[in-house]
Each structure stands twice: as structure tokens, then as C-alpha cells.
Amino acid sequence: MSPKYTSLEDGQVIETDEPRADLDALARWERDDSPPTTAPNGPAAPGTTPVAGPVNTNPETGGNPPLKSTSAGFSNPAEIISSEEAQRRAEQAAADAAAAAEAAREEGETPDASDDEPERPALNGTTEDWAAFAKHPSIALDVADDAGRDAIVAAYIEKFAPAGSASTEKWAAYAEKHGVTVDEKDGRDKIRAAVVEAGWAKA
Known part of the structure; x- marks a missing residue:
């Protein structure tokens, strides 16, 4: 005892x-x-219930660990698409964006400035700065890798300057974007001449 x-x-x-x-x-x-009571030696016998609790295998709400449902976590299995369908949608979106950009270019519209558009070099900027600017996805100028500054600037003007017959509003917006001070009341021809004189358009 x-x-x-x-x-x-x-x-x-x-x-x-x-x-x-x-x-x-x-x-x-x-x-x-x-x-006295003695504690059993050795590991406890395995149980069928996980330590973290019952497994949630519901395909819509699954997510409590440990995950054992192959579809756990998806908000709606009906919205799951194959990799081929995802690629097809991505290609279609890219094609639509390219078509919209081409349509805007043909109408003489200049692209709106966006947060990811790089800072445009000055006309007398270095060739390296213009080359880097030309390769940016939002600019994407079609120039050779060894093109000089003048060739890159010419390609930029060719791509982004409004057509000669574009509206006064488009020429005024292009002038303002490139730091050329104009007044819309001057009319398209005077505004265009001022932009040409500043070097941002061809006569």
C-alpha cells in the first residue's frame, strides 16, 4: 500500500x-x-477523426484543414474552366485590345496616358533613353535594335501624332500632352504648325 x-x-x-x-x-x-493509476506507455492509438476536427469536403465551402477534398476551396465548381479555355479567353482578350488600338490609330487618336506609361524623353534625350522608351509595352515602336534617336523619334511621331486632317480637339490634346502651348481658338492648322515647330510632328 x-x-x-x-x-x-x-x-x-x-x-x-x-x-x-x-x-x-x-x-x-x-x-x-x-x-495509483499508471499512464499507458507508447504512442496513442490512431483515431479516425483528424486532430483539427472533421474534414470539410464540401466543394463550395471546403477549406477546414486538413484538406482532403480535391475540389475544396473553389467558390463554385461550375465556374472552373480548363486550361485550354483559359488560354483561348486570354488570346481573345489580347486580340480585342490590339484591334481597338489599331482602330484608334487609324482614326488618328492618341493613346490616353496611363499609370504604367513610361516618362517620354525630351526630343534631345539620349538614344538609350529613347530606345528604352520605344520598347515599353504601352509604346511598342517598330524600330531596329540599333536604331538611332532620330529614327526612334520619327517612328514615335508616325505612330502617335494625329493625322493631318484630324480634328482641332485631337491636335490640341496632342499638343498639350507634349508641352506645346496652344489655344483651341487658333484652329487646327495653327495648332498643328506649332506642334510641327516644336518637333513633335512632321510637316
């Missing part, structure tokens, strides 16, 4: 091989003569 004494005051536990008369005499100690 191995009695166990527990203090009723602070919860202290004393285990002894034989009963202790000194502790038995004190009211604050509670004696327990029941045999």
Missing part, C-alpha cells in the same frame, strides 16, 4: 510507501489509499 496525502490548504501532494502517523494526525492532510 502506498498512501497519498493531499493538503487541503494548498493542494500539495505527498506519496509515501507506508502510512505516516504525523500526517494522519493533522486534519489538513487527506489520505488516499487507492492504488
